[in-house]
Amino acid sequence: xxxxxxxxxxxxxxxxxxxxxxxxxxxxxxxxxxxxxxxxxxxxxxxxxxxxxxxxxxxxxxxxxxxxxxxxxxxxxxxxxxxxxxxxxxxxxxxxxxxxxxxxxxxxxxxxxxxxxxxxxxxxxxxxxxxxxxxxxxxxxxxxxxxxxxxxxxxxxxxxxxxxxxxxxxxxxxxxxxxxxxxxxxxxxxxxxxxxxxxxxxxxxxxxxxxxxxxxxxxxxxxxxxxxxxxxxxxxxxxxxxxxxxxxxxxxxxxxxxxxxxxxxxxxxxxxxxxxxxxxxxxxxxxxxxxxxxxxxxxxxxxxxxxxxxxxxxxxxxxxxxxxxxxxxxxxxxxxxxxxxxxxxxxxxxxxxxxxxx
Amino acid sequence: xxxxxxxxxxxxxxxxxxxxxxxxxxxxxxxxxxxxxxxxxxxxxxxxxxxxxxxxxxxxxxxxxxxxxxxxxxxxxxxxxxxxxxxxxxxxxxxxxxxxxxxxxxxxxxxxxxxxxxxxxxx
Numbered sequence: 001x002x003x004x005x006x007x008x009x010x011x012x013x014x015x016x017x018x019x020x021x022x023x024x025x026x027x028x029x030x031x032x033x034x035x036x037x038x039x040x041x042x043x044x045x046x047x048x049x050x051x052x053x054x055x056x057x058x059x060x061x062x063x064x065x066x067x068x069x070x071x072x073x074x075x076x077x078x079x080x081x082x083x084x085x086x087x088x089x090x091x092x093x094x095x096x097x098x099x100x101x102x103x104x105x106x107x108x109x110x111x112x113x114x115x116x117x118x119x120x121x122x123x124x125x126x127x128x129x130x131x132x133x134x135x136x137x138x139x140x141x142x143x144x145x146x147x148x149x150x151x152x153x154x155x156x157x158x159x160x161x162x163x164x165x166x167x168x169x170x171x172x173x174x175x176x177x178x179x180x181x182x183x184x185x186x187x188x189x190x191x192x193x194x195x196x197x198x199x200x201x202x203x204x205x206x207x208x209x210x211x212x213x214x215x216x217x218x219x220x221x222x223x224x225x226x227x228x229x230x231x232x233x234x235x236x237x238x239x240x241x242x243x244x245x246x247x248x249x250x251x252x253x254x255x256x257x258x259x260x261x262x263x264x265x266x267x268x269x270x271x272x273x274x275x276x277x278x279x280x281x282x283x284x285x286x287x288x289x290x291x292x293x294x295x296x297x298x299x300x301x302x303x304x305x306x307x308x309x310x311x312x313x314x315x316x317x318x319x320x321x322x323x324x325x326x327x328x329x330x331x332x333x334x335x336x337x338x339x340x341x342x343x344x345x346x347x348x349x350x351x352x353x354x355x356x357x358x
Numbered sequence: 359x360x361x362x363x364x365x366x367x368x369x370x371x372x373x374x375x376x377x378x379x380x381x382x383x384x385x386x387x388x389x390x391x392x393x394x395x396x397x398x399x400x401x402x403x404x405x406x407x408x409x410x411x412x413x414x415x416x417x418x419x420x421x422x423x424x425x426x427x428x429x430x431x432x433x434x435x436x437x438x439x440x441x442x443x444x445x446x447x448x449x450x451x452x453x454x455x456x457x458x459x460x461x462x463x464x465x466x467x468x469x470x471x472x473x474x475x476x477x478x479x480x481x
Binding site for chain 1: 362
């Protein structure tokens with residue numbers, strides 16, 4: 001109880017200070033895969049052209065150097081960022097401003113040559129998605145051969161000590177039966193961090209029943225992560241086991257302190273912003289951009305928008321509606337992650353807490 | 359309250375609170391390796407602006423130099439860099455289109471602090 005109170009105070013203070021330290025750039029919406037769970041509905045020939053680097057840099061440069069904390073990071077996301085032919089130039093330009101950058105990739109194009117190129121451009125952290133063993137991964141990604149390519153990418157990245165690397169997996173009804181096998185595969189590849197998330201019913205995944213775990217399966221997933229974490233803590237000697245964690249996608253009730261390092265805190269709009277493909281400024285890129293965009297870099301100063309707007313992100317009392325209205329855990333959950341509110345926002349579309357009740 | 363934020367952030371026991379991954383983002387940067395350089399002219403002591411700073415891990419000569427910063431009008435550059443266990447970081451300071459020689463240096467102690475770098479003009 002006391003810990004919860006302290007954490008609420010901490011969260012309130014962080015929200016008040018709202019120090020921007022994590023900036024997504026949706027640098028392309030083109031993608032070489034066709035993932036069943038894609039929240040952005042991206043495709044090979046996207047209607048949006050890639051945002052020119054110079055446009056993004058102009059927005060980035062509105063943030064005063066003294067306002068950038070040491071951990072400030074630009075996270076390249078998409079689409080598939082490696083489809084940008086100027087990806088290394090992008091990285092260098094960001095690093096030359098004294099800013100770190102990282103990238104989320106599906107791994108298809110990530111070979112030794114690409115790795116060298118990106119390390120030379122100052123890549124500091126990397127996330128690669130793997131959604132199961134070969135059959136499930138390729139099914140999920142909509143392209144045969146994806147698993148082999150991703151496996152290669154993971155092996156390259158896991159062997160690189162100069163980056164903070166993790167693998168993310170989207171757990172669904174097809175791969176939940178293979179959690180141990182995926183775990184062992186990743187551990188065998190030398191992966192040190194494995195982050196698991198589930199699928200929110202948006203984009204292509206909205207009406208795909210294979211994508212969404214039942215409540216019982218969700219609890220099973222939580223138990224799996226908890227068991228892996230407890231087993232890791234018990235290891236006192238030898239190499240550290242892979243760190244398995246659940247993503248920050250929602251409030252988890254009784255599993256809160258069991259399946260990840262920190263209590264739930266949706267930092268979208270609090271410490272996280274994004275510059276979307278069309279210049280819109282939002283929280284995380286998977287948040288409903290029509291409902292929650294706060295400005296546009298082509299009309300507004302990114303820094304000014306960050307300083308003066310984002311009220312719906314920093315005061316979540318508006319989420320006390322629908323099932324959240326009388327929820328006993330609202331003070332800790334605060335309406336779940338912002339990406340769980342879409343359209344008219346009459347109701348949260350995904351309640352992790354209720355799932356944990358089994 | 360910025361002071362409270364800074365205080366908590368400075369306490370090693372609570373550092374974990376500030377390290378996070380956005381849902382679909384990447385892990386945090388390896389930002390524990392951070393340095394402030396001040397680059398000055400060896401002969402006059404004047405600060406040098408627009409000196410490019412890059413880094414790599416010592417003994418990994420086959421790896422490219424990674425750009426990690428550029429000095430401001432006070433000759434200062436705050437840089438972040440990666441390391442590998444048991445190896446020291448190496449830095450390069452280069453001022454384009456000038457008479458100053460490129461300088462390479464290895465740091466065996468890179469805890470957070472300011473390091474002064476002197477660039478020498480070519481004879």
